[in-house]
Amino acid sequence: xxxxxxxxxxLDTVETPVQKVTDVLGGSATYFAAAASYFSPARVVAAVGxxxxxxxxxxxxxxxVDFAGLQIRKGKSFRWAGRYGPRxxxxxxxxxxxxxxxxxxxxxxxxxRDSEILxxxxxxxxxxxxxxxxxxxxxxxxxxxxxxxxxxxxQILLQNLAQVDTVILNDAEIEExxxxxxxxxxxxxxxxxxxxxxxxxxxxxxxxxxxxxAFFSIPAYPVELACDPTGAGxxxxxxxxxxxxxTEDFSQTNLRKAVVYGSVMASFTxxxxxxxxxxxxxxxxxxxxxxxxxxxxxxxx
Amino acid sequence: xxxxxxxxxxLDTVETPVQKVTDVLGGSATYFAAAASYFSPARVVAAVGxxxxxxxxxxxxxxxVDFAGLQIRKGKSFRWAGRYGPRxxxxxxxxxxxxxxxxxxxxxxxxxRDSEILxxxxxxxxxxxxxxxxxxxxxxxxxxxxxxxxxxxxQILLQNLAQVDTVILNDAEIEExxxxxxxxxxxxxxxxxxxxxxxxxxxxxxxxxxxxxAFFSIPAYPVELACDPTGAGxxxxxxxxxxxxxTEDFSQTNLRKAVVYGSVMASFTxxxxxxxxxxxxxxxxxxxxxxxxxxxxxxxx
Numbered sequence: 001x002x003x004x005x006x007x008x009x010x011l012d013t014v015e016t017p018v019q020k021v022t023d024v025l026g027g028s029a030t031y032f033a034a035a036a037s038y039f040s041p042a043r044v045v046a047a048v049g050x051x052x053x054x055x056x057x058x059x060x061x062x063x064x065v066d067f068a069g070l071q072i073r074k075g076k077s078f079r080w081a082g083r084y085g086p087r088x089x090x091x092x093x094x095x096x097x098x099x100x101x102x103x104x105x106x107x108x109x110x111x112x113r114d115s116e117i118l119x120x121x122x123x124x125x126x127x128x129x130x131x132x133x134x135x136x137x138x139x140x141x142x143x144x145x146x147x148x149x150x151x152x153x154x155q156i157l158l159q160n161l162a163q164v165d166t167v168i169l170n171d172a173e174i175e176e177x178x179x180x181x182x183x184x185x186x187x188x189x190x191x192x193x194x195x196x197x198x199x200x201x202x203x204x205x206x207x208x209x210x211x212x213x214a215f216f217s218i219p220a221y222p223v224e225l226a227c228d229p230t231g232a233g234x235x236x237x238x239x240x241x242x243x244x245x246x247t248e249d250f251s252q253t254n255l256r257k258a259v260v261y262g263s264v265m266a267s268f269t270x271x272x273x274x275x276x277x278x279x280x281x282x283x284x285x286x287x288x289x290x291x292x293x294x295x296x297x298x299x300x301x
Numbered sequence: 302x303x304x305x306x307x308x309x310x311x312l313d314t315v316e317t318p319v320q321k322v323t324d325v326l327g328g329s330a331t332y333f334a335a336a337a338s339y340f341s342p343a344r345v346v347a348a349v350g351x352x353x354x355x356x357x358x359x360x361x362x363x364x365x366v367d368f369a370g371l372q373i374r375k376g377k378s379f380r381w382a383g384r385y386g387p388r389x390x391x392x393x394x395x396x397x398x399x400x401x402x403x404x405x406x407x408x409x410x411x412x413x414r415d416s417e418i419l420x421x422x423x424x425x426x427x428x429x430x431x432x433x434x435x436x437x438x439x440x441x442x443x444x445x446x447x448x449x450x451x452x453x454x455x456q457i458l459l460q461n462l463a464q465v466d467t468v469i470l471n472d473a474e475i476e477e478x479x480x481x482x483x484x485x486x487x488x489x490x491x492x493x494x495x496x497x498x499x500x501x502x503x504x505x506x507x508x509x510x511x512x513x514x515a516f517f518s519i520p521a522y523p524v525e526l527a528c529d530p531t532g533a534g535x536x537x538x539x540x541x542x543x544x545x546x547x548t549e550d551f552s553q554t555n556l557r558k559a560v561v562y563g564s565v566m567a568s569f570t571x572x573x574x575x576x577x578x579x580x581x582x583x584x585x586x587x588x589x590x591x592x593x594x595x596x597x598x599x600x601x602x
Contacts, residue, residue, distance in 0.1 A: 086482040182527065183505070184523045184524075184525045202506065204484070206506075206518075206520065218600075219507065219509070219518035222485045253600075253601055256600040257601060291602065295515075299517070299519075299558055300557070301592065
């Protein structure tokens with residue numbers, strides 16, 4: 001199955017307690033596509049400025065990622081700068097310069113409009129809605145967002161959530177969206193709005209998946225040297241939807257395996273800066289970490 | 302196997318966003334014994350004042366808990382008051398009146414000195430050390446503590462940790478003890494001091510168990526109406542050690558099951574105020590929640 005992601009391709013400046021990197025490859029669509037590429041290469045719709053070092057995307061093109069939907073526009077690329085504290089879940093945004101992204105219109109190329117899996121990364125909910133109108137009839141649509149859009153474009157965001165099959169949020173976002181601090185109640189509240197699956201990413205505390213019939217919970221992979229958490233959530237989504245695209249099976253059993261593969265890909269991401277943790281992996285490395293998840297969570301019944 | 306717990310039997314005043322209860326039954330030894338009693342009744346060493354409503358302990362006596370080691374002293378009982386925020390992991394201590402506990406000397410009755418499993422609840426590390434000297438040769442010894450003792454009696458606490466088999470801490474405590482924010486590194490650091498097992502309780506985020514050979518991680522039971530988190534950690538320890546006492550099997554396989562039973566007992570505790578969540582449970586209810594843990598965490602490999 002083919003996957004379409006609409007999100008950002010950006011340049012990030014990241015400070016951690018250990019190191020700082022400047023203008024490195026980032027963006028939600030980039031992380032998503034890098035993680036998904038190990039299962040099923042994605043089609044990317046995004047915009048960058050003329051200053052963007054396009055050769056940075058070569059490793060993704062070599063992995064089959066399709067950038068026919070990448071708009072190269074006059075102006076500056078989207079830049080984000082952030083600082084992490086000793087706990088990877090503590091993030092402070094230092095700078096957010098949308099550049100060409102402030103006028104981005106996600107025109108979906110004709111050959112992408114039949115995409116079977118659609119991932120709406122954390123872009124403006126109005127743009128997400130425009131994408132939902134253009135993509136004809138995805139077999140699975142999935143929506144992410146960030147606190148900024150929950151605060152500023154809540155109504156249109158809620159309309160989008162009602163139109164997609166799966167919502168992927170982090171724990172702070174779902175609390176803000178539903179105004180409910182209990183995770184179970186928050187998930188139920190989102191399900192009532194329309195989606196049939198809600199996934200909550202809890203960073204170092206793992207992830208949960210909530211459907212009307214089942215609750216699945218998995219810890220985070222035990223990473224000893226968490227370097228840079230940027231992009232972990234988008235890598236999770238890439239692993240999750242990439243695995244579903246590869247296997248073409250949306251059963252509860254397979255959704256759970258997809259959540260584990262999402263967690264595996266996020267664990268590789270946080271071990272290095274930028275998308276470096278997602279470069280040059282082997283399928284055996286990915287499978288080994290999946291098996292390790294089983295060992296970590298297994299108990300006899 | 303018989304279990305000895307040395308800890309507090311106290312009166313708690315608890316404020317949550319929903320309700321406030323005053324002078325209700327609490328204390329680490331109380332919660333521990335209540336949870337353990339469904340597997341293997343414990344022997345309790347603690348002290349209360351003459352003001353203590355002893356009939357409150359009748360339900361535990363009826364469940365076989367042995368209070369021959371409970372000292373009734375002139376003066377006031379240990380009182381604790383705390384307030385929880387909307388997130389159960391946010392706790393503020395409002396009052397701590399040790400009362401008779403400030404002069405408590407844990408004299409272990411002769412008939413308790415052969416106890417096979419020993420739980421040192423969060424009492425003064427000097428008292429913990431005194432207990433370690435009195436109990437002859439436990440098959441399994443386990444130590445808990447709180448931030449206050451980490452700050453004020455660090456050296457003697459570290460000596461205690463080196464003498465026990467298992468350390469049970471929460472995530473904030475292990476970070477403070479080891480000065481290491483990465484959970485894996487923190488667990489390794491504790492293991493290096495002597496214990497062969499470290500368990501970290503993460504409240505609403507579950508628990509992890511770390512041994513030299515294995516890492517086990519389990520989410521929290523999804524409680525929709527978390528009422529009062531007080532005593533969840535001691536209930537966890539009670540379920541964990543109670544199950545080990547009942548099964549007399551300290552293998553990795555059984556330790557993992559014990560962690561799940563610990564999490565099950567903690568989940569019952571948080572659903573009601575005081576120890577009410579641990580009253581009148583059936584073995585079937587406990588087993589059902591254990592099975593539900595399997596359903597929540599299971600994925601095909």
